[in-house]
Amino acid sequence: MSDHELLRAAGTEVWGFPGQRREQAAPRTRTSAAPQLDFPPVRNGLDYLASVVEHLDETEFEVTPRDVKYAVLHLQAAVEVLFKARLLAEHWTLVFTHPGEANRKALEEATLNSVSTDKAIVRLRNIVGVPITDKEQRALTKLTEDRNKLQHFGLTHNARAVEARAGAVLDFLIRFIEDQLLPYLDEPEAKETERSLAGLREGLNNINSYVRERMNRIGGELKAEGVEHRTIECVSCQEMALVVQPRTASGLPGAWGDRATCRFCSTSWPPEGLHLHFRGGPYWEQAAICPMCGEAALGIDVRLRSEATNSRYFCFCCTTALATLMPCDGCGRQIDASAAGSPPLCHECEEATETEPEYELPYEGPEDYGFTEERG
Numbered sequence: 001m002s003d004h005e006l007l008r009a010a011g012t013e014v015w016g017f018p019g020q021r022r023e024q025a026a027p028r029t030r031t032s033a034a035p036q037l038d039f040p041p042v043r044n045g046l047d048y049l050a051s052v053v054e055h056l057d058e059t060e061f062e063v064t065p066r067d068v069k070y071a072v073l074h075l076q077a078a079v080e081v082l083f084k085a086r087l088l089a090e091h092w093t094l095v096f097t098h099p100g101e102a103n104r105k106a107l108e109e110a111t112l113n114s115v116s117t118d119k120a121i122v123r124l125r126n127i128v129g130v131p132i133t134d135k136e137q138r139a140l141t142k143l144t145e146d147r148n149k150l151q152h153f154g155l156t157h158n159a160r161a162v163e164a165r166a167g168a169v170l171d172f173l174i175r176f177i178e179d180q181l182l183p184y185l186d187e188p189e190a191k192e193t194e195r196s197l198a199g200l201r202e203g204l205n206n207i208n209s210y211v212r213e214r215m216n217r218i219g220g221e222l223k224a225e226g227v228e229h230r231t232i233e234c235v236s237c238q239e240m241a242l243v244v245q246p247r248t249a250s251g252l253p254g255a256w257g258d259r260a261t262c263r264f265c266s267t268s269w270p271p272e273g274l275h276l277h278f279r280g281g282p283y284w285e286q287a288a289i290c291p292m293c294g295e296a297a298l299g300i301d302v303r304l305r306s307e308a309t310n311s312r313y314f315c316f317c318c319t320t321a322l323a324t325l326m327p328c329d330g331c332g333r334q335i336d337a338s339a340a341g342s343p344p345l346c347h348e349c350e351e352a353t354e355t356e357p358e359y360e361l362p363y364e365g366p367e368d369y370g371f372t373e374e375r376g
Helices: 003-009 041-056 065-090 104-108 117-128 134-153 159-184 187-225 271-278 347-355
Strands: 231-233 240-243 260-262 298-304 307-315 325-327 334-336
Touching: 041 065, 041 159, 041 187, 065 117, 065 134, 065 159, 117 134, 134 159, 159 187, 187 240, 271 298
Parallel strands: none
Antiparallel strands: 231 240, 231 298, 240 260, 298 307, 325 334
16 A cells, blocks of 8 residues: 555545645544554655645646745755755764764654754765755755745745745755665665656646746747846846846936846846845955946846856946956956957056056056065
């Protein structure tokens, strides 16, 4: 008898896989023996994922904010369970908050203080050697934030953005189960897991098909409008659909464009703050002057829809993309390396040297910092 049949026999509600809503609970009958819960870690994680797929599958019903809420809660639960299952497979002490204080009794009785999701990710990457990219880690961290807000404070956020992030994590987790957990399961549990994964893949395809269909439509609109060169990866949903508006026609200093809006999740951002998500460090503001418009509006490693395989310097004020920058040989200001001459000079320094032959570039040499040839 399968696990679902056992649960039905016990009068338990069963979560279906794609194309199913919750199955109706069997009529409750009195039995001499109490029903038993049997959810070892991997099976438990798969059960949570089945619920996630049910809530996010657009093929049978419209996904509501309530569906997204429970998808996030159950997806985060799956992350915690499955990550700890992999740590257990590596070494049982790794699931403790403080491995040095681990003891078998606490593990067997499930009374331990277990590792947080963030620390589990660090251990999986650094100790176990699981390949988790920075982008995947950001998505997992964001999921944890969404879950905590929903669980404890109530989350007010765009449902489409949360749904898209949840879909990305679900995709990652299915690959994680295939690559990192299946090799450690005994044969019966491995076969059960593979059967469950087949249903999960079908549901994931339905979710991804919806995302692809929507993005294909949005992509056609962006191309027709000629705005792909200023459409970037959305900070909120990670889809390539955030359209940045160029500075206003007045061209006055500080005349930034209108709010940037994502065509997929509808989240909008003020342009003056959006570039801060793409700065290069705490001191980037000092070096973020756009060589084209003069505003402190440059972001780094920005992916554009027009050339998604490469990242660029991108000005969030005038929406100019630059492949590489280099300092002006005269004043140190950032200039477009592709247009720089030899020596590389900004427009002002180049003009000054042409009109004033005796003009000396404000170059800072070693002596400006108290160094001499004798001192080295």
